[in-house]
């Protein structure tokens with residue numbers, strides 16, 4: 233991802249964005265469609281753009297949030313050990 237991504241692009245590409253709280257270690261997927269409806273589909277959605285627009289559902293931390301972007305995979309989860317070839 234070199235260019236600026238928007239919320240709508242992430243939705244279109246099937247990305248999953250997991251928010252991770254560095255304060256209480258709570259984590260969960262962001263509702264990208266809800267954010268796009270709330271902030272507008274053209275809202276930038278890189279890491280720095282997401283900090284401050286969502287908060288931890290457990291301790292309500294806003295700033296110490298991390299975000300993990302996971303692209304859609306048509307061949308299953310490449311991290312489960314069965315998708316690697318060589």
Ligand SMILES: [Zn+2]
Nearest residue numbers: 253256288291
């Ligand atoms: Zn938290």
